[in-house]
Amino acid sequence: DTEVTQTPKHLVMGMTNKKSLKCEQHMGHRAMYWYKQKAKKPPELMFVYSYEKLSINESVPSRFSPECPNSSLLNLHLHALQPEDSALYLCASSPRLAGYQETQYFGPGTRLLVL
Amino acid sequence: AQSVSQHNHHVILSEAASLELGCNYSYGGTVNLFWYVQYPGQHLQLLLKYFSGDPLVKGIKGFEAEFIKSKFSFNLRKPSVQWSDTAEYFCAVNVVDGYGGSQGNLIFGKGTKLSVKP
Numbered sequence: 484d485t486e487v488t489q490t491p492k493h494l495v496m497g498m499t500n501k502k503s504l505k506c507e508q509h510m511g512h513r514a515m516y517w518y519k520q521k522a523k524k525p526p527e528l529m530f531v532y533s534y535e536k537l538s539i540n541e542s543v544p545s546r547f548s549p550e551c552p553n554s555s556l557l558n559l560h561l562h563a564l565q566p567e568d569s570a571l572y573l574c575a576s577s578p579r580l581a582g583y584q585e586t587q588y589f590g591p592g593t594r595l596l597v598l
Numbered sequence: 599a600q601s602v603s604q605h606n607h608h609v610i611l612s613e614a615a616s617l618e619l620g621c622n623y624s625y626g627g628t629v630n631l632f633w634y635v636q637y638p639g640q641h642l643q644l645l646l647k648y649f650s651g652d653p654l655v656k657g658i659k660g661f662e663a664e665f666i667k668s669k670f671s672f673n674l675r676k677p678s679v680q681w682s683d684t685a686e687y688f689c690a691v692n693v694v695d696g697y698g699g700s701q702g703n704l705i706f707g708k709g710t711k712l713s714v715k716p
Contacts (some may be wrong), residue, residue: 525688525706526642539703573642584630584649585692587704591641 486510487590489574495596498564504593506557506574514538514580515557516587517549518573526573532557533580564597571595600625602691604707611679612715619674619710621689628694631672632704633663636686645687648672659683681716 487508496502506515514533518526531539532551546568548560557574571594575587603622611617623629633645646657653665663674672689689707 523709525709526704527706528703531703541703586632586644586647588644589634589642 487574487576487588489572489590489593491593492591493594493596495598496561496564497598498566500564501560501562503561504559504572504574504595506559506576506590507555508576508588508590509555510576510578510588511554512576512578512588513554514577514585515551516575516577517557517559518575518589520571520573520592522570530559531580538580561595564595566597569595569597600691600693600705602689602705602707604687604689604710606710607708608711608713610713610715613681614678615714617674617676617679617683617712619687619689619712621672621674621707622670623672623689623691623705624670625691625693630692630694631663631665632690632692633657633661633672633674634688634690634706636688636709638685642688645674679712679714681714684712684714686711 490505516531517529520526528541529543530549535551546563550558571592573592574590577585577587601624605620631648634642635645636642645661646655648655648665656662661676665672686709688709690704692704
């Protein structure tokens with residue numbers, strides 16, 4: 484089973500709202516990732532967690548706050564977003580972060596619209 | 599910084615035509631190479647990957663790719679496309695560090711949209 488699930492599928496929020504995106508995997512993977520994908524663009528890495536610790540933060544604005552409560556779950560907390568933050572937010576996981584021959588498996592994404 | 603180039607932005611083919619999508623990367627060291635596909639309205643799926651060994655790798659749905667180290671290329675091929683292959687195709691690279699481990703981030707190319715006419 485190579486399934487990564489994400490909820491919600493769609494989210495519309497105002498600029499003053501607080502919302503959270505959720506990602507879950509039960510493959511025993513210890514590395515989890517958040518990517519942002521704008522329309523007609525490739526995914527861009529935002530955050531990487533390895534063994535529940537933040538390993539990489541690609542200079543993402545503080546209005547995005549990641550959280551990894553356990554090895555199966557990854558959240559992305561959103562607060563005071565801007566309309567330009569509207570995008571598809573993808574979660575991925577891999578067995579390890581720095582292991583040899585790691586493959587990342589992607590979830591279906593949450594399509595976010597900020598009004 | 600490492601980068602991945604996909605030279606074809608949009609490719610339009612008729613069914614049964616042969617496909618080759620180009621992918622070049624800029625990094626002189628060891629890399630892991632991937633092709634992902636994103637069907638309309640669906641999530642990114644792994645098509646195939648290359649880590650080491652035989653430079654010709656076979657993936658799902660009849661796709662294959664060839665790693666040519668001297669050309670820093672990892673082109674995707676399929677001998678006969680079908681309408682159901684209509685999708686966006688992304689090449690991605692993951693750098694392998696000096697200890698044999700891969701760095702965390704996948705570096706994606708800009709993608710190639712493939713449209714197959716029935």
